[in-house]
Amino acid sequence: AQSVTQLGSHVSVSEGALVLLRCNYSSSVPPYLFWYVQYPNQGLQLLLKYTSAATLVKGINGFEAEFKKSETSFHLTKPSAHMSDAAEYFCAVSVGGNTPLVFGKGTRLSVIA
């Protein structure tokens, strides 16, 4: 079975500061990992995905994440926060193919001017 733990239900950063959202996973087989973003009253938008190729994955809107097998982590980073980054971020794991996603509980990112 797979599971995801997102450390910190709420993260607050200043505009221009580094964004770091933490995700640790558990999987009995090599995982596929995803980060999704959810803006208020909207569905989920895919930010980036890891599917066993390069361990450093670049996504949309300047976000990237690094897969670290030894730490079972897939933390999301962005060098400089923008006000438009304020949203809920979800990390998810699957075992590949068209298998269901298992989501973490989410981290709400606030950006302070």
Place this chain on the structure above:
Amino acid sequence: ETGVTQSPTHLIKTRGQQVTLRCSSQSGHNTVSWYQQALGQGPQFIFQYYREEENGRGNFPPRFSGLQFPNYSSELNVNALELDDSALYLCASSSSTSGGAKNIQYFGAGTRLSVL
């Protein structure tokens, strides 16, 4: 925009009633997955349909049922609604064949169901 559309956007029902939610998948996608997102939680997998057959189910009771049609659109039906069924219901479509986008799930905006 993902091309996945859900209707209606909002719905209010009373306990014991039945509800049907609809999802049109992105063009070329043959798989639809449904998720329930309770307030303040991450989405939880309900079930998945592939080529009109149920292809996996999460930990939800039988009163949650679904259909997939030949055009790959889908319905989620919930009978005997309970207060705890109040949530955002998300539909995601994916394709088992589309090259680089293979098996990536693209989500609709969801249907917010309130059960009173």
